Amino acid sequence: MEESTGALPRKDDFSQWYNEILWRAEIMDVRYPVKGLYVWYPYGFGIRKRAYGILRDLMDRDHEETLFPLLIPKTEFMKEAEHIKGFEDEVYWVTHGGTSELDVPLALRPTSETAIYPMYSLWIRSHTDLPLKLYQIVNTFRYETKHTRPLIRLREITSFKEAHTVHATREEAEEQVEAALALYKEFYDALCVPVILSRRPSWDKFPGADYTVAVDTIMPDGKTLQIGTVHMLGDHFSRTYDITYEDANGDQQYAYQTCYGISERSIAAVISVHGDDKGLVLPSAVAPIEVVIVPVIVGTRRDEVLSAAAELESELKGAGFTVKLDDRDMRPGAKYYHWEMRGVPLRLEIGPRDIDSNTVVAVTRTGRKVKLDRRGVVEGISSIFAEFRGELFEAAKQAMADRITVVATLEEAASAVKSGVAVAHWCGSQECAEKIEAATDASILGSDIRSDLVTVSDGPCIACGGKGTSTLIARTY
Amino acid sequence: MEESTGALPRKDDFSQWYNEILWRAEIMDVRYPVKGLYVWYPYGFGIRKRAYGILRDLMDRDHEETLFPLLIPKTEFMKEAEHIKGFEDEVYWVTHGGTSELDVPLALRPTSETAIYPMYSLWIRSHTDLPLKLYQIVNTFRYETKHTRPLIRLREITSFKEAHTVHATREEAEEQVEAALALYKEFYDALCVPVILSRRPSWDKFPGADYTVAVDTIMPDGKTLQIGTVHMLGDHFSRTYDITYEDANGDQQYAYQTCYGISERSIAAVISVHGDDKGLVLPSAVAPIEVVIVPVIVGTRRDEVLSAAAELESELKGAGFTVKLDDRDMRPGAKYYHWEMRGVPLRLEIGPRDIDSNTVVAVTRTGRKVKLDRRGVVEGISSIFAEFRGELFEAAKQAMADRITVVATLEEAASAVKSGVAVAHWCGSQECAEKIEAATDASILGSDIRSDLVTVSDGPCIACGGKGTSTLIARTY
Structure with a gap:
C-alpha cells in the first residue's frame, strides 16, 4: 500500500500526532465515505487480533462466549424506560427491507441488554442455572453527533466486548463487579497501560444501572479516556424483562445482574500511551x-x-x-x-x-x-x-503519575486540568459538581478512586467546604 | 439452562430432526423475537469458534485479516448496476439516526464489494501492491422473504468469512479461484464434510461476476446445501470502482479480482452430515x-x-x-x-x-x-x-455417494432427485435448463463438476439430445 513520507508530527502535538500515526502506521483508514466509520488496515487489525486474544483468554477462564443478533425490535428496545432515554438520540433505525417498510423498526444495538435479557428470561429457571456469565464481541452503533475520532468516538464500534452476568443475590452481583474490575486491570496490565478506577457520579452512570465503576487512562494531552466500564444493574432489568429463578425453597426470586464492556478504545490507549515521535511502540x-x-x-x-x-x-x-x-x-x-x-x-x-x-x-x-x-x-x-515490557509499563506509569495533581482549591483544580487530571475533595452533591465543573471547565470523572498512583483521603469539598472524598476532575474524550 | 427431555426425532425425518437438535444440543435458540434472527448458545458458539479457528489458520497462510464497516452509503451501493440488481429486494436500509432522517440511507452489507472496492481504489497504486488478498469475518444481512432456517437461511448471517483479492492479470485471478477452491476443500476435509464443486449456470452466478464456482454438500434429505462460493470477478468491479495499478512500464491497467465466501452454513453441514438419532456427532x-x-x-x-x-x-x-x-x-x-x-x-x-x-x-x-x-x-x-475422524469422513462420503445417481433421461432424473442428486448431460442452453427443471421439479446446480464421487463425461443433453456435459440437477436449500 502507500508508504508514508515526511516526518510524523511530534507527540507533544498529540491530536495531530494521533491522526497521522493512524495511517502512517497502517492502523485505520479514515477515508471511508461515511462519517464516524473507519476501515481497519490489516496491520492495525493485527494489533486488535492480538489484544482481543488476550482479552478472550481472560474472559474464557470463567465466562462463555456467545452471539446475539444485531437487530433489536423497537418493541423490546422500548421496554426499559430509563435505558432507552439514555440512548434514544443515538440509535440507528432500520425501517426498510428491500423496498418494503418494516412493520416494526429495528434498532442497531447500541449495547445488547435489550437483545439479551428477553432470552435470559427464557434460559434461567432455577438457582442451579446461576451464576450465568456470558460475553460476546460484536459491532455496536451510536449515531454520534459530536466530533468523531477513529478508535475513540465512532458510529460503528467494531470491537465491543460486552459481558452480561446473572446472579442469585445482590452480594454475588457486587462481587462480580469486583471480579470484572480485576479482570480489566489484568488486561490493561498485559497491554502495559496504567489505569485509574473510579465510581461515576450518579448522572453519569449507565442508563438503568445502580452504579457504574469506570476504568480510565490519561492520554498524552492530559485528557482522560474511558477504556472500560463495569455496571451493577441490581434487579432493575430483571424486573423489566422478568428474569427470575426458583430458589432452593421453591420460591420465585428476581435475579441480580451486572454488565461490563471494553471496546477498541483499548487499542487507542495502547497507541497513545506508548507511541513516540518516531511512531508506534508496541509491547x-x-x-x-x-x-x-x-x-x-x-x-x-x-x-x-x-x-x-x-x-x-x-x-x-x-x-x-x-x-x-x-x-x-x-x-x-x-x-x-x-x-x-x-x-x-x-x-x-x-x-x-x-x-x-x-x-x-x-x-x-x-x-x-x-x-x-x-x-x-x-x-x-x-x-x-x-x-x-517492564520499561514500557514503568514509563507509562511515570507519565501518568506526572499528569495527576492533588489540589485543594477550585483555582488549583482549574490550573491542574489544563495539562492533566486534578484530584480534589468533593462532597458528592450535584450543586457542588456544577460549581466545580464551571470553575474548571472540566468534568467530575468519579469518586472512590482506585489507583496505585493516587493516595485518597477525606477532606473538605473544594466547592462548599463540607465533608468530601477524593474525586477525579478531568477533561475527557 | 433448560435440559431437554424426550426423544430426538429420527434423522430420517430430517427437517424435524434438524429443528430439534438445534435446541436440544444447545446450538441455536430460535425464540429471538425477529424472524430469521437466532441466538447462538455458548455450546453452539464453541463449535463455530473451533471451525472458524481452522478457517482462519488456513486463510492466514497467505491472506491478511481486516475489517470494513457494516454500513454502506446508498450512493456507493448503487454504483454497480448489475450487482445492486441482484440484491435490491434483499437489502435492509437504515434511514434514521436518533430521531433525524439521514441524508443518505445506509445499507446493511449483504456482502462487502461496494464497501471494500472504493478503498481498494485508494490503496492500490502499483503492480508491487499486487496481489492483494484480504479477508474479514463479519455479520451480513439479507431481507429474506422466503422461509428462514437457522444457520441456513438467515436475515443476519453472523459469521460470513469473505475474501477479496486483486491481481494484475486475468490469469492470476483465475489461478486464485483455483487456490480458493483448494483452500475450501481443505477446510471441509478438516470438518469431514465431503463436497462437490461445480460451475453455476450463468443466471445463477454472483451478480457482477464472470463466473461462479460453488461448493455444495448433500444433506440427509437429498437436497444440496451450498456451503461456499468462489467468484471470478474479472475486471467488472475494477472498472466501476476504478481499481487500477501502474504496471512495470508505467502504464495504468485495470486490475482483476476474485471474491469468495463461507458462512455458518458450514456449521449446518457439520451438524447435518454427521449427526445421528442420538444427537450431534462432532469430529x-x-x-x-x-x-x-x-x-x-x-x-x-x-x-x-x-x-x-x-x-x-x-x-x-x-x-x-x-x-x-x-x-x-x-x-x-x-x-x-x-x-x-x-x-x-x-x-x-x-x-x-x-x-x-x-x-x-x-x-x-x-x-x-x-x-x-x-x-x-x-x-x-x-x-x-x-x-x-477417518470413520466419520468415510461414512459421510459413502452416504453422499449413495445420494448421487447418474441418469440418462428426464424421467430418471425426476426420479433420482426425489431422494438425492442427479448427474445428467446438459447442453448448457437456458431453454433446455428450463425443460429439465420443469420435468424434475429441481434446479440445474452446475456443470464442470469436480468430485471424487462422480465420474464426468460428455454425452447427449437429456433435454435436446445435443452435445452436453455432466451437470448436477438437485433440489437445493
Whole structure:
C-alpha cells in the first residue's frame, strides 16, 4: 500500500500526532465515505487480533462466549424506560427491507441488554442455572453527533466486548463487579497501560444501572479516556424483562445482574500511551510482528547473509515468535524508519561481521542495543521482551503519575486540568459538581478512586467546604 | 439452562430432526423475537469458534485479516448496476439516526464489494501492491422473504468469512479461484464434510461476476446445501470502482479480482452430515468438548474415584485436549444421554475396577469401546481421534455417494432427485435448463463438476439430445 513520507508530527502535538500515526502506521483508514466509520488496515487489525486474544483468554477462564443478533425490535428496545432515554438520540433505525417498510423498526444495538435479557428470561429457571456469565464481541452503533475520532468516538464500534452476568443475590452481583474490575486491570496490565478506577457520579452512570465503576487512562494531552466500564444493574432489568429463578425453597426470586464492556478504545490507549515521535511502540504481547530481521548486505557475502537471516527467521518462528524478514532491496535506514513507525518491538541486524563472531545485533524500539549470542538468541529475545515490557509499563506509569495533581482549591483544580487530571475533595452533591465543573471547565470523572498512583483521603469539598472524598476532575474524550 | 427431555426425532425425518437438535444440543435458540434472527448458545458458539479457528489458520497462510464497516452509503451501493440488481429486494436500509432522517440511507452489507472496492481504489497504486488478498469475518444481512432456517437461511448471517483479492492479470485471478477452491476443500476435509464443486449456470452466478464456482454438500434429505462460493470477478468491479495499478512500464491497467465466501452454513453441514438419532456427532477438530470424563462411583471408593478422575482431567488438559469432568450427582445414563446429544467424540469412564487395573474405558460417540492403558492414555486418545475422524469422513462420503445417481433421461432424473442428486448431460442452453427443471421439479446446480464421487463425461443433453456435459440437477436449500 502507500508508504508514508515526511516526518510524523511530534507527540507533544498529540491530536495531530494521533491522526497521522493512524495511517502512517497502517492502523485505520479514515477515508471511508461515511462519517464516524473507519476501515481497519490489516496491520492495525493485527494489533486488535492480538489484544482481543488476550482479552478472550481472560474472559474464557470463567465466562462463555456467545452471539446475539444485531437487530433489536423497537418493541423490546422500548421496554426499559430509563435505558432507552439514555440512548434514544443515538440509535440507528432500520425501517426498510428491500423496498418494503418494516412493520416494526429495528434498532442497531447500541449495547445488547435489550437483545439479551428477553432470552435470559427464557434460559434461567432455577438457582442451579446461576451464576450465568456470558460475553460476546460484536459491532455496536451510536449515531454520534459530536466530533468523531477513529478508535475513540465512532458510529460503528467494531470491537465491543460486552459481558452480561446473572446472579442469585445482590452480594454475588457486587462481587462480580469486583471480579470484572480485576479482570480489566489484568488486561490493561498485559497491554502495559496504567489505569485509574473510579465510581461515576450518579448522572453519569449507565442508563438503568445502580452504579457504574469506570476504568480510565490519561492520554498524552492530559485528557482522560474511558477504556472500560463495569455496571451493577441490581434487579432493575430483571424486573423489566422478568428474569427470575426458583430458589432452593421453591420460591420465585428476581435475579441480580451486572454488565461490563471494553471496546477498541483499548487499542487507542495502547497507541497513545506508548507511541513516540518516531511512531508506534508496541509491547510484544500485542505486536503483529514481534521481531523484524534486517540483513546487512555488504559486498560479496550477500548470499551468505541472506541465508543466515533466513535461518534465523526460521528458528525464531519455530520458537513461537512472529517474525518478518525484511529482505527488500532498500537502504537499511528506510527499513528502520518503516518498522519503527509500526512499533515493532525488536529489530535484529545480521551481517558478515555478525556471522563471523556468531552474534546478532538486537535493537529495541526504544533504542537499547545489545549483541546477542547467536546460539542463545531465543532466550536472549525472551529476556529482552520481558525487560522491554517492564520499561514500557514503568514509563507509562511515570507519565501518568506526572499528569495527576492533588489540589485543594477550585483555582488549583482549574490550573491542574489544563495539562492533566486534578484530584480534589468533593462532597458528592450535584450543586457542588456544577460549581466545580464551571470553575474548571472540566468534568467530575468519579469518586472512590482506585489507583496505585493516587493516595485518597477525606477532606473538605473544594466547592462548599463540607465533608468530601477524593474525586477525579478531568477533561475527557 | 433448560435440559431437554424426550426423544430426538429420527434423522430420517430430517427437517424435524434438524429443528430439534438445534435446541436440544444447545446450538441455536430460535425464540429471538425477529424472524430469521437466532441466538447462538455458548455450546453452539464453541463449535463455530473451533471451525472458524481452522478457517482462519488456513486463510492466514497467505491472506491478511481486516475489517470494513457494516454500513454502506446508498450512493456507493448503487454504483454497480448489475450487482445492486441482484440484491435490491434483499437489502435492509437504515434511514434514521436518533430521531433525524439521514441524508443518505445506509445499507446493511449483504456482502462487502461496494464497501471494500472504493478503498481498494485508494490503496492500490502499483503492480508491487499486487496481489492483494484480504479477508474479514463479519455479520451480513439479507431481507429474506422466503422461509428462514437457522444457520441456513438467515436475515443476519453472523459469521460470513469473505475474501477479496486483486491481481494484475486475468490469469492470476483465475489461478486464485483455483487456490480458493483448494483452500475450501481443505477446510471441509478438516470438518469431514465431503463436497462437490461445480460451475453455476450463468443466471445463477454472483451478480457482477464472470463466473461462479460453488461448493455444495448433500444433506440427509437429498437436497444440496451450498456451503461456499468462489467468484471470478474479472475486471467488472475494477472498472466501476476504478481499481487500477501502474504496471512495470508505467502504464495504468485495470486490475482483476476474485471474491469468495463461507458462512455458518458450514456449521449446518457439520451438524447435518454427521449427526445421528442420538444427537450431534462432532469430529474432535470442531468439538468444544473433546473428552468427557464420567467417574463411575460405586460404594465406598467415591473419593478415590473422583480424585483419579480429576487427575485424568488435569493430565488431558495438560496435553491440550478440551476436557469436561462430569462429576454431577446424576445417574450415568443421564450423563451419557446429555453428552451424546452434544456430540462429544469421546467419553472416558473411570471406576474402582479401572483404578485397580490401571486402565480407562473409552467409548467413542459412534459406540466403539476400548480399554486404554492409563499410562498411555494421551497417545491412546490421539489415535482414537485419528481413527474416529477417518470413520466419520468415510461414512459421510459413502452416504453422499449413495445420494448421487447418474441418469440418462428426464424421467430418471425426476426420479433420482426425489431422494438425492442427479448427474445428467446438459447442453448448457437456458431453454433446455428450463425443460429439465420443469420435468424434475429441481434446479440445474452446475456443470464442470469436480468430485471424487462422480465420474464426468460428455454425452447427449437429456433435454435436446445435443452435445452436453455432466451437470448436477438437485433440489437445493
